Amino acid sequence: MISDLYSLFEKQGEFLRFSEIDFACLDSVYASPEQVYGIAIYENEEQLLENWEEAADELAVKVQSRLTGELMPLRWDMYLILLVKQHEIRANTRKKIENDRQYFRKILLSEKDYPFSHKLPLILDIKPSNKFILFDDHHFLEELKQYLSTGTIERIGQGFFEGEYDQEDLYRMLVLPYANRGEEV
Structure with missing residues (x-):
């Protein structure tokens, strides 16, 4: 013992x-x-x-x-x-x-x-779980929204902030328009 x-x-x-x-x-x-x-x-x-x-x-x-x-x-x-x-x-x-x-x-x-x-409080052993998320994607996007102009929010669309877009949608929406104009991405 x-x-x-x-x-x-x-x-x-x-x-x-x-x-x-x-x-x-x-x-x-x-x-x-x-x-x-x-x-x-x-x-x-x-x-x-x-x-x-x-x-x-x-x-x-x-x-x-x-x-x-x-x-x-x-x-x-x-x-x-x-x-x-x-x-x-x-x-x-x-x-x-x-x-x-x-x-x-x-x-x-x-x-x-x-x-x-x-x-004994030797180690803070917190295992992430869906029930214990302090700041998830939804929280991040809501925080981001507060710092963007109304015009930017309208161009991106409400679906972006509600997590409706997957990685390919975001690429098409945010990267391709600039790549097609010959700008460096």
């Missing part, structure tokens, strides 16, 4: 494990150009409750406070992963810790959360 968590970071390729800093409360820290993750591992919920704040303080002091210059934006993309080696964690414990936003976001993991990849 622990090795699977570490391999999530190591398989990403972008993450490097901090090895130059000694940590007392953190087991590992991984960083990429976009994110920093501190990892603390606990045997049970009681140990978590006694020690998670020290792990947060250590990540804040030894890593977050040292992010200066061009690394400063990473301060807002830091996460503390708190892994507990028991099946489940009480809801009120999870809520208390995960709702604490001091320094950075805390992510609580237990055996029940395995596999962990769905709980």
